[in-house]
Amino acid sequence: MKVQKPKGTVDILPDQSGSWEKVEQILRDFFKQANYREIRTPSFENYEVFSRSSGETSDVVEKEMYDFNDKGGRHIALRPEGTAGVVRAYVEDKLYAPEVVKPLNVYYIESTFRYERPQAGRQREFHQIGIESFGSDNPLADVETIVLAHDLLAKLGVKNYELHLNTLGNEEVRQNYHDALVNYFEPLRDQLSDDSKRRLEKNPLRILDSKDEQDQQFLDDAPKIIDYLNDEAKENFDKILAMLNQLGIKYVIDNDLVRGLDYYTGVIFEFMVEDKSIWQSKSTILGGGRYNHLVEEFDGPDTPAVGFGIGEERLMLVLQKQNPALFTDEGIDFFITNIGEGTEIKTVEIARALRKQGFKVQYDVDQKKLKAQFKKADRVHAKYVITLGEKEVENETLNIKRLQDGKTLDLKFSDIENMQENIAKLKD
RNA sequence: GCGGAAUUGGUGAAGGGGUUAACACACCGGUUUGUGGAUCCGGCAUACAUGGGUUCGAAUCCCAUAUUCCGCCCCA
Numbered sequence: 001m002k003v004q005k006p007k008g009t010v011d012i013l014p015d016q017s018g019s020w021e022k023v024e025q026i027l028r029d030f031f032k033q034a035n036y037r038e039i040r041t042p043s044f045e046n047y048e049v050f051s052r053s054s055g056e057t058s059d060v061v062e063k064e065m066y067d068f069n070d071k072g073g074r075h076i077a078l079r080p081e082g083t084a085g086v087v088r089a090y091v092e093d094k095l096y097a098p099e100v101v102k103p104l105n106v107y108y109i110e111s112t113f114r115y116e117r118p119q120a121g122r123q124r125e126f127h128q129i130g131i132e133s134f135g136s137d138n139p140l141a142d143v144e145t146i147v148l149a150h151d152l153l154a155k156l157g158v159k160n161y162e163l164h165l166n167t168l169g170n171e172e173v174r175q176n177y178h179d180a181l182v183n184y185f186e187p188l189r190d191q192l193s194d195d196s197k198r199r200l201e202k203n204p205l206r207i208l209d210s211k212d213e214q215d216q217q218f219l220d221d222a223p224k225i226i227d228y229l230n231d232e233a234k235e236n237f238d239k240i241l242a243m244l245n246q247l248g249i250k251y252v253i254d255n256d257l258v259r260g261l262d263y264y265t266g267v268i269f270e271f272m273v274e275d276k277s278i279w280q281s282k283s284t285i286l287g288g289g290r291y292n293h294l295v296e297e298f299d300g301p302d303t304p305a306v307g308f309g310i311g312e313e314r315l316m317l318v319l320q321k322q323n324p325a326l327f328t329d330e331g332i333d334f335f336i337t338n339i340g341e342g343t344e345i346k347t348v349e350i351a352r353a354l355r356k357q358g359f360k361v362q363y364d365v366d367q368k369k370l371k372a373q374f375k376k377a378d379r380v381h382a383k384y385v386i387t388l389g390e391k392e393v394e395n396e397t398l399n400i401k402r403l404q405d406g407k408t409l410d411l412k413f414s415d416i417e418n419m420q421e422n423i424a425k426l427k428d
Numbered sequence: 429g430c431g432g433a434a435u436u437g438g439u440g441a442a443g444g445g446g447u448u449a450a451c452a453c454a455c456c457g458g459u460u461u462g463u464g465g466a467u468c469c470g471g472c473a474u475a476c477a478u479g480g481g482u483u484c485g486a487a488u489c490c491c492a493u494a495u496u497c498c499g500c501c502c503c504a
Binding site: 004283285287310311313315339376399 | 478
């Protein structure tokens with residue numbers, strides 16, 4: 001039977017998985033330092049969880065949802081982004097309960113799915129890393145989220161990133177702006193693309209996102225949200241900007257920034273990376289913002305929230321260029337070669353003793369010739385080779401060779417118990 | 429969802445209708461058998477993405493399908 005992975009999926013092979021582990025470990029440690037704890041939610045949800053939260057007219061819902069009917073006739077979708085499932089869990093599992101400390105801070109690292117035409121850096125199954133903070137409407141919560149995003153990228157070694165900021169105001173602002181857009185576009189209806197005609201009904205904000213040439217000509221003169229901010233929204237945005245200034249975090253205000261999902265309500269942001277060796281133009285690797293009504297949308301209590309998501313594949317692509325140290329193979333500490341009658345059990349015993357001390361140790365289960373064992377030791381990048389022959393077993397000696405320079409050292413079996421110290425006797 | 433290009437062994441690939449599919453790297457074995465990364469010798473695709481078709485004959489031509497890559501849309 002000929003097997004092939006489904007379109008748009010990838011295998012992360014052992015040569016690559018090590019760097020993924022390292023990156024994820026850095027992320028987990030970082031999140032925990034800020035007291036964000038992990039949340040794990042299902043890979044699939046009822047279709048409505050995503051369609052309602054992301055917006056019926058969003059591209060994600062209109063054409064990228066990986067959905068199907070299961071054997072029980074339920075309309076299911078694989079998650080296209082991380083936030084909706086977390087919000088669903090927040091409501092369903094009653095994390096809004098007073099005994100849960102607020103804000104409730106969570107992070108996730110998970111597979112995400114979009115039914116799209118694959119390309120480099122775009123897959124049907126990919127990985128998203130994100131954080132969400134529930135319960136605070138204070139601008140400091142927005143700042144904390146942005147600061148974490150900023151510091152995380154810095155800690156990972158990402159360079160040349162630029163923080164883009166915009167605000168969608170609050171409910172009143174959105175309503176006024178919505179009306180302004182409708183008033184502006186309605187007379188032009190006949191000249192808009194079919195997509196935008198539909199958007200005009202359902203979500204005029206998304207017309208601004210249109211790349212259709214037919215629509216483009218009208219966008220420049222369309223109302224700008226910045227002109228519709230009321231005092232409260234303006235004050236809120238200004239507070240955020242002021243704090244970022246005081247913290248020395250650089251940003252650019254981007255009035256055209258409209259994120260692809262409909263649930264955002266206040267500040268929205270993207271971290272874009274420019275690296276000509278990867279992408280022609282700037283690419284977003286992290287995006288997020290405030291979404292104050294999603295919890296209510298799912299019949300939970302009025303709960304402000306803010307968060308961000310990172311595309312792990314894109315992050316890895318950038319890190320491969322910008323932080324190659326994460327992609328080196330450190331190899332193992334000891335490779336034990338053995339030759340001669342009755343040496344294999346002692347080999348296993350030594351391996352176990354060394355592993356118990358935390359060393360990475362391997363021996364040749366194929367029991368090939370000594371030369372072949374040495375070759376294998378080279379190939380797995382072993383630092384030291386211990387050679388165990390009948391002579392060594394008899395005399396209880398340990399013959400150690402450092403592959404890097406060929407220097408050798410003879411120890412006793414009893415020295416194994418404290419290898420860290422004894423190996424240091426090998427002089428340079 | 430639309431447009432374009434590709435697909436030969438573990439890898440990089442040559443070959444553009446004629447019958448042992450070149451070469452290189454990697455790997456395996458040997459180089460007199462207890463010490464690696466060198467040299468030398470030998471081995472390594474009944475097979476050219478899959479399925480049809482044209483032909484006396486196809487990896488080479490045609491069609492379909494699959495996958496990958498590039499661009500658009502959009503995004504992570």
